[in-house]
Amino acid sequence: MKEIAFAQAINQAIDEEMARDATVYLIGEDVSVGLFGVTGGLIQKYGPERIIDTPISETAIAGSCLGAALAGFRPIADLMFADFIYVCMDEIKNAAIWRFTNCGTQDMKIPIVYRFPMGGYVHLAADHSRAAFSPVLHLPGLKVVVPSTAYDAKGLLKTAIRDNNPVCFFEHKLLYASSCPVPEEEYTIPFGVADIKKEGKDVTVVAIGLMVSFSLQVAQEFEAKGVSVEVVDPRTLEPLDIDTIVKSVRKTGRVVLVEEDMLRCGTTCEIAMQIMENAFDALDAPIVRVGAKNFPIPGGTMEEYVLPQPKDIAAAIDKVLGR
Numbered sequence: 001m002k003e004i005a006f007a008q009a010i011n012q013a014i015d016e017e018m019a020r021d022a023t024v025y026l027i028g029e030d031v032s033v034g035l036f037g038v039t040g041g042l043i044q045k046y047g048p049e050r051i052i053d054t055p056i057s058e059t060a061i062a063g064s065c066l067g068a069a070l071a072g073f074r075p076i077a078d079l080m081f082a083d084f085i086y087v088c089m090d091e092i093k094n095a096a097i098w099r100f101t102n103c104g105t106q107d108m109k110i111p112i113v114y115r116f117p118m119g120g121y122v123h124l125a126a127d128h129s130r131a132a133f134s135p136v137l138h139l140p141g142l143k144v145v146v147p148s149t150a151y152d153a154k155g156l157l158k159t160a161i162r163d164n165n166p167v168c169f170f171e172h173k174l175l176y177a178s179s180c181p182v183p184e185e186e187y188t189i190p191f192g193v194a195d196i197k198k199e200g201k202d203v204t205v206v207a208i209g210l211m212v213s214f215s216l217q218v219a220q221e222f223e224a225k226g227v228s229v230e231v232v233d234p235r236t237l238e239p240l241d242i243d244t245i246v247k248s249v250r251k252t253g254r255v256v257l258v259e260e261d262m263l264r265c266g267t268t269c270e271i272a273m274q275i276m277e278n279a280f281d282a283l284d285a286p287i288v289r290v291g292a293k294n295f296p297i298p299g300g301t302m303e304e305y306v307l308p309q310p311k312d313i314a315a316a317i318d319k320v321l322g323r
Helices: 006-020 042-046 058-070 082-086 089-101 150-162 210-223 242-252 267-282 300-305 310-320
Strands: 002-005 024-028 051-053 074-078 113-118 143-145 167-172 179-182 195-198 203-207 229-233 236-238 255-262 288-292
Touching: 002 006, 006 024, 006 042, 006 150, 006 179, 024 058, 042 051, 058 074, 058 089, 082 089, 082 113, 113 150, 143 150, 150 167, 150 179, 195 210, 203 210, 203 242, 203 310, 210 229, 210 255, 210 310, 229 242, 242 255, 242 267, 255 267, 255 310, 267 288, 288 310
Parallel strands: 024 051, 024 074, 074 113, 113 167, 143 167, 203 229, 203 255, 255 288
Antiparallel strands: 002 179, 143 236, 195 229
16 A cells, blocks of 8 residues: 555556556546646656647537547546536537437447546635536436545546446545555456445434545544544445445434535435435434535635535534434
């Protein structure tokens, strides 16, 4: 094991998969330089034929990847900011449904990874701060991945690149500098397997992306108060490992759901409903959700009034505990 940063883990995953499979290539705006320091150095190894810089056109990037995937390649599309997903949503939607609408078959391969740096807390305002993973969950045919650690990011990205279906891979910008031990040998992480980041017995917190770090911080504070908090990271939202979540809820009897995206029509709405359908009888208190307010994300320090904060998670835990 070697401690590396989240950004380096992403770089290693792309590097290793490009070395393993000549059909893998990276395409996007400024990928040769490496926005956020993620893809830097790859063009020196693989050249401009496989590390392809593009004009500013997310539509062209995403659309070309569908054609390339159908022709036998495995493109990785760097869309720079998750907010730009709306620019190329039609192309991503077409990748999701292609085999169902164009005389395809179930074994047709459409291996595309759409990488989306996402999230706020870096004062980039409404155009560059969304954690926009909820909209793609409404597009059947896509897999959706949201890692919270360098270890998960590398293992899940390698799995995504090898998958024969289109995958939306969301990477939080604030996590790029975070680090943790990562194996130096080959490994992958299967989709649909949640990870219990911290075990506990009094309350379950299901957190997504950067909110895992926030939740672990809050959980440690509650430990000092004698409250044992279990933190569950789904890691993939499609497929979703609801079984692990339900098992945790049945153990603790209380659950807080935390996401950075807006609460209205958010991912936690779906998780909450699945908990109600599968473990209503185990709940000792109503489910409490924490997320962004239904408001455009403002610039500067005003964003803290819209985006969820650790204090909001703490207040939610107190609420489900009746404190």
